[in-house]
Amino acid sequence: MTATDEREAFPVGLDFEADAALIEGKTRQARAALDRHDDGVDCWLTFARETTATPDPSLPLLLDFGVVWPTAVVVAPEESHVVLGRHDAPNARALGVHEVHPYDESIREALSTVMERVGAERVGCNWDPDDPMADGLSHGLYRRLTDLLPDRELVSAAGYVGEVRGAKTDRERERVDAAVRTTERLLGDLREHYEPAWTERDVAEHLRGRADTLGLGTAWDRAYCPSVHAGSDGEVGHTRPGDRRVPAGELLHVDFGVRVAGYCADLQRTFYRPADGAEPPAGLREAFEAVHAAIDAGKAAIEPGIAGHEADEAARETVVDRGYDEYAHALGHQVGRHAHDGGTLLGPRWERYGTAPERPVREGEVYTVELGVDTEWGYVGGEEMVVVTDGGAAWVSEPQRELWRL
Amino acid sequence: MTATDEREAFPVGLDFEADAALIEGKTRQARAALDRHDDGVDCWLTFARETTATPDPSLPLLLDFGVVWPTAVVVAPEESHVVLGRHDAPNARALGVHEVHPYDESIREALSTVMERVGAERVGCNWDPDDPMADGLSHGLYRRLTDLLPDRELVSAAGYVGEVRGAKTDRERERVDAAVRTTERLLGDLREHYEPAWTERDVAEHLRGRADTLGLGTAWDRAYCPSVHAGSDGEVGHTRPGDRRVPAGELLHVDFGVRVAGYCADLQRTFYRPADGAEPPAGLREAFEAVHAAIDAGKAAIEPGIAGHEADEAARETVVDRGYDEYAHALGHQVGRHAHDGGTLLGPRWERYGTAPERPVREGEVYTVELGVDTEWGYVGGEEMVVVTDGGAAWVSEPQRELWRL
Numbered sequence: 001m002t003a004t005d006e007r008e009a010f011p012v013g014l015d016f017e018a019d020a021a022l023i024e025g026k027t028r029q030a031r032a033a034l035d036r037h038d039d040g041v042d043c044w045l046t047f048a049r050e051t052t053a054t055p056d057p058s059l060p061l062l063l064d065f066g067v068v069w070p071t072a073v074v075v076a077p078e079e080s081h082v083v084l085g086r087h088d089a090p091n092a093r094a095l096g097v098h099e100v101h102p103y104d105e106s107i108r109e110a111l112s113t114v115m116e117r118v119g120a121e122r123v124g125c126n127w128d129p130d131d132p133m134a135d136g137l138s139h140g141l142y143r144r145l146t147d148l149l150p151d152r153e154l155v156s157a158a159g160y161v162g163e164v165r166g167a168k169t170d171r172e173r174e175r176v177d178a179a180v181r182t183t184e185r186l187l188g189d190l191r192e193h194y195e196p197a198w199t200e201r202d203v204a205e206h207l208r209g210r211a212d213t214l215g216l217g218t219a220w221d222r223a224y225c226p227s228v229h230a231g232s233d234g235e236v237g238h239t240r241p242g243d244r245r246v247p248a249g250e251l252l253h254v255d256f257g258v259r260v261a262g263y264c265a266d267l268q269r270t271f272y273r274p275a276d277g278a279e280p281p282a283g284l285r286e287a288f289e290a291v292h293a294a295i296d297a298g299k300a301a302i303e304p305g306i307a308g309h310e311a312d313e314a315a316r317e318t319v320v321d322r323g324y325d326e327y328a329h330a331l332g333h334q335v336g337r338h339a340h341d342g343g344t345l346l347g348p349r350w351e352r353y354g355t356a357p358e359r360p361v362r363e364g365e366v367y368t369v370e371l372g373v374d375t376e377w378g379y380v381g382g383e384e385m386v387v388v389t390d391g392g393a394a395w396v397s398e399p400q401r402e403l404w405r406l
Numbered sequence: 407m408t409a410t411d412e413r414e415a416f417p418v419g420l421d422f423e424a425d426a427a428l429i430e431g432k433t434r435q436a437r438a439a440l441d442r443h444d445d446g447v448d449c450w451l452t453f454a455r456e457t458t459a460t461p462d463p464s465l466p467l468l469l470d471f472g473v474v475w476p477t478a479v480v481v482a483p484e485e486s487h488v489v490l491g492r493h494d495a496p497n498a499r500a501l502g503v504h505e506v507h508p509y510d511e512s513i514r515e516a517l518s519t520v521m522e523r524v525g526a527e528r529v530g531c532n533w534d535p536d537d538p539m540a541d542g543l544s545h546g547l548y549r550r551l552t553d554l555l556p557d558r559e560l561v562s563a564a565g566y567v568g569e570v571r572g573a574k575t576d577r578e579r580e581r582v583d584a585a586v587r588t589t590e591r592l593l594g595d596l597r598e599h600y601e602p603a604w605t606e607r608d609v610a611e612h613l614r615g616r617a618d619t620l621g622l623g624t625a626w627d628r629a630y631c632p633s634v635h636a637g638s639d640g641e642v643g644h645t646r647p648g649d650r651r652v653p654a655g656e657l658l659h660v661d662f663g664v665r666v667a668g669y670c671a672d673l674q675r676t677f678y679r680p681a682d683g684a685e686p687p688a689g690l691r692e693a694f695e696a697v698h699a700a701i702d703a704g705k706a707a708i709e710p711g712i713a714g715h716e717a718d719e720a721a722r723e724t725v726v727d728r729g730y731d732e733y734a735h736a737l738g739h740q741v742g743r744h745a746h747d748g749g750t751l752l753g754p755r756w757e758r759y760g761t762a763p764e765r766p767v768r769e770g771e772v773y774t775v776e777l778g779v780d781t782e783w784g785y786v787g788g789e790e791m792v793v794v795t796d797g798g799a800a801w802v803s804e805p806q807r808e809l810w811r812l
Contacts, residue, residue, distance in 0.1 A: 049538055050538035050539075050744075050746055050748075051627075052626050052627050052744060052745070052746075053461070053463050053538055053539060053744045053746070053748075054461070054463060054538045054539075054541065054542065055459070055460070055461075057459045057460060065627075065629065065630075065646075066627045066629075066630070068746065069758060070758070085758075086734075091646070103758075104734065104758075105756045105757055105758050106756070106757035106758050107758070108757065125545075127544065127545035127546040127549070128546045129546040129547065129549045129550040129553075130546070131546070132455055132456035132459055132460045132544075132546075133456075133459060133460075134546075135460065135544040135545070135546035135547065136460065136544070137544065137545045137546075138533065138538075138541040138542070138543065138544055138545065139531075139533035139541070139543045139544065139545045139547075139548040140533040140534045140535040140536070140537070140538075140540075140541035140543075140562075141535065141541065141545075142545040142548075143533070143535050144535040144760075147535075156546075220458050221457075221458050221471075221472045223471065223472075224471075224472070240471075240497070328492070328510065329493075338456075338458060338459045339458070340456055340458075340459070340474060342456075342459075350511040350512070351511055351512035351514065352475060352476070352491075352509075352511050352512050352513070354550075
């Protein structure tokens with residue numbers, strides 16, 4: 001079967017319209033945010049070049065193509081503009097969202113004209129020490145901007161990026177949902193396909209192969225997606241799947257996600273390979289329940305307006321109260337165009353995370369809720385996805401409620 | 407046939423050893439450059455995070471894996487170090503090139519220790535207003551570095567990046583050569599496979615399909631690789647292939663490259679679809695000869711020590727002397743891990759290109775030499791690749807010497 005045939009036979013719809021309408025919606029969202037806020041920022045400037053090698057994560061929210069020459073997308077409350085090399089102008093016109101200003105030798109004049117047009121004094125730019133997704137402006141391009149726009153004040157647009165990127169539109173939610181349904185399905189099917197002779201690498205190749213036949217990419221770097229850990233004898237982390245197999249009576253842990261029409265899923269499932277058909281030992285069941293009780297507690301703490309660390313604390317206390325070590329990472333990150341989609345983090349107030357755990361949780365944002373504990377049978381890890389509603393949070397994934405048997 | 411079978415049957419060897427030896431070579435090259443230069447820079451610091459979304463183009467020269475948490479690679483004349491999250495440490499140890507310093511909550515202490523160890527006062531960092539490949543440090547991470555390293559002087563490492571990235575080692579050259587041989591083969595085979603009913607999109611899908619069956623990626627964004635222009639009735643630029651066909655007596659122009667083991671090719675070929683088997687008209691042959699005479703003149707001007715714009719001038723004069731409009735882009739860019747690989751540019755001194763055309767051409771660098779002219783039969787474009795030798799330049803591609811007939 002071709003990828004097209006596989007997609008048609010697959011129970012999750014995977015084909016979506018082109019990105020123009022989605023980009024139109026994100027641009028409208030950004031214009032509304034600029035209109036609403038009272039911080040003196042007159043426009044949001046995304047400034048990028050050679051996006052194959054040095055992408056700005058904000059650009060795909062605003063354009064459906066990559067660029068080579070320096071390119072500026074300027075969003076203001078009443079309008080939006082794109083200033084770009086003449087070669088790229090046909091793509092911008094085909095998109096039809098922004099007013100198009102092509103240039104030949106230098107971006108300087110056309111960019112100044114647009115800045116005059118929108119009356120920009122304070123210009124929000126894409127930098128943020130703590131949030132990679134709001135930090136797409138390189139330091140070299142920042143220096144170039146200070147030369148191109150000597151009379152404007154450049155400030156961080158991190159607040160806008162966090163808000164616009166985070167709150168998913170309906171068109172974005174459809175794609176996230178399809179990625180989650182697909183990932184759940186491929187992980188669930190592993191119970192039928194798995195063979196005891198399989199190494200971690202075989203498990204990984206099986207899952208990637210299924211994504212390939214559907215014509216889907218992985219949600220993060222293919223060498224680490226999925227991440228697979230077999231049995232109790234390995235280091236859990238961002239490592240490539242190796243040649244360990246699952247001993248009878250031990251665990252298989254998989255962290256996986258596919259990308260559908262530009263949007264990601266990120267889920268963990270823990271499988272038990274029984275010895276002689278036996279039930280999992282009581283200590284293992286307790287560990288599984290502790291992990292999922294903590295995930296439930298984290299989800300219960302999520303509502304618009306809390307700071308990210310509050311949800312982390314609820315989960316962290318739960319797992320520690322049950323006698324396990326606390327997890328060495330954040331409870332949850334946002335998911336969108338990337339598996340780690342930046343903005344507010346449901347994380348502890350550790351220096352590594354900067355201000356991200358202090359930031360507010362907002363309606364429409366999609367988060368993972370994830371943690372795990374080490375046991376003598378292997379790593380028990382759980383990762384679900386939730387969306388923030390007007391008064392709390394709703395599952396996006398269907399939570400794992402028991403160990404899956406291999 | 408599977409991709410593995412296709413690769414084995416293909417006349418170009420496409421399988422290379424893992425990247426560790428290549429990275430060891432690039433690290434040695436960087437250490438030697440730091441040792442040789444007398445500009446007071448004590449070490450070269452590459453500082454990156456979440457490299458799936460916000461890659462630093464220098465990182466793949468130094469590590470064979472991506473990272474999530476803030477990660478610092480520090481190269482000094484006598485040693486090299488990597489400071490990274492504990493989860494990523496197994497990958498760094500497996501690479502075996504740098505001394506590994508894992509951290510848990512904050513990079514601050516471990517990074518300071520390494521800076522003490524290498525006696526760093528002036529620290530070269532990855533920023534450059536004019537060179538995207540030397541500009542991987544985001545402005546947010548730059549601000550974070552000024553906080554993490556308050557007592558060090560941060561300066562641009564652009565000179566080092568240009569030198570280390572540009573001059574290809576033998577292991578890199580083998581991969582570039584394989585990418586060029588493969589791209590030439592796929593473009594050449596188009597003469598047999600082409601059908602008159604094909605649209606630009608069909609040509610693009612055919613070439614991408616052949617790369618897919620070999621398990622190879624495209625050298626730049628898949629939506630624009632190849633770039634295809636059929637006949638005289640279209641705009642040549644960074645546009646997606648459309649539904650135009652080649653009228654009899656007109657041209658097909660293709661700009662294409664594959665990536666082999668991380669390294670790219672970038673070539674243009676022009677094809678003529680004869681009307682009733684006729685020879686190309688004299689005016690078309692003259693245009694083709696003018697383009698290739700200019701490419702030859704550009705190549706002849708290349709030698710170590712010239713500034714990039716000197717080669718551009720030689721080619722530009724040649725095509726103008728023959729009565730054609732000058733081309734609206736640079737004569738050539740470097741090719742390596744990316745199709746546009748930064749550093750010195752064989753380009754005119756236009757503001758858009760900043761200082762890149764003023765920079766020196768160095769032995770071991772690989773460049774495109776490319777230009778085209780519009781004619782009544784369509785766009786005549788040529789693009790070859792050369793490597794800089796100790797006294798001049800040698801072809802990497804086999805230059806197109808006549809119009810290829812469809």
